[in-house]
Amino acid sequence: MKQCKICNNEVSTFKDVxxxxIYYRCLSCGFVSLDDKFMVNQTEEKKKYDxxxxxxxxxxYVQMFEAFIDEAIAPYKQNIHKALDFGSGPEPVLSKLLEFRGFEVDIxxxxxxxxxxxxSKKYDLITSTEVFEHLSKPLDVLTLLVKHLNPQAYMALMTKFPPKEDEEFLAWWYRRDPTHISFFTPQSFEVMADKVGLSVVKIINDNIIVFQKN
Ligand SMILES: [Zn+2]
Incomplete structure (x- = not known):
């Protein structure tokens, strides 16, 4: 039987006929995922990103990131010097904007x-925008990233939270990108945080979450 990749609880199955x-929705944390067998291969994935x-x-695009920095990062800037942008994409826009604001940024x-x-490094901030929806093993990636955070450091993610109804989900533009396979609710992020030693600090709109390392 299928289990939620995030909290291991029971899932319901629904289909795009x-x-x-085939998609699964967790009956406990609400995490939605595409069945792994429908994942596109890396060649197709890269083509899509290109x-x-x-x-x-x-x-x-720049405005979206400026708002992200203002709301999710600027409030904590006193404690942030070194940052990593994980999944910086074909054009590293966010890292440039962070550098303009005086942060030291790796991509x-x-x-x-x-x-x-x-x-071999640790950071005061890790950002990852429009990345987690592409991951088939999100908990593994989060665990890896947490290892590279200093104590009390921040992590800010951007990825859209899914609609609660299956019908609405199927009609949702965001899931139509074939490389989008994982969809997190605030509750699934709470579960993930608990598992890897983070705390949820802030949820912004329907797509941004800020964690702090415990
Ligand atoms: Zn779950």
Whole structure:
């Protein structure tokens, strides 16, 4: 029987009949995931990411990150010097904006900046925006990242929380990207935090969560 990848509890199954996809929704924490067998391969995934043409010239994109920094990071800036942007994408926009604000920033991306610069380092802040929805093993990745946080350091994630109804979920634009496979509720983030030694500090809108290391 399928279990929730986050809290191991029972899940309900629902289907996108048209595209022949199977999703699971956790009856306890609300985490929604696409069945692993429908995951796109890495070649297709990279092709999809290459189509993202977001740069510092894209005003809306920059504004989104400025708001993210203002709300999720700026309140804690006194305690933040070194940051890592995990999953920085084809154009490292967020890291540049953080540097403009005086933070020292490393980047890592599985496809575009694959050198594991974080391996021997610890950070005061780790950001990961529009990354967790792509992960098939989110708890493993979170566990890895927490190892690279200093005590009391922050982690700020951006990923959209899923609608509560299956019908609404299936009609939701965000899940139509075939590389989006994991959808977290605030409650699933609470469970994850408990498991890896973080505390939830703040939830912003329907897509941002800030943790602090215990
Ligand atoms: Zn769950």
């Amino acid at each position: 048209k595209k022949d996809l 189509q993202h043409n977001n740069s510092l010239e894209n005003e809306g 890592y991306d599985f496809y575009y900046a694959p050198k594991k610069v974080y391996e």
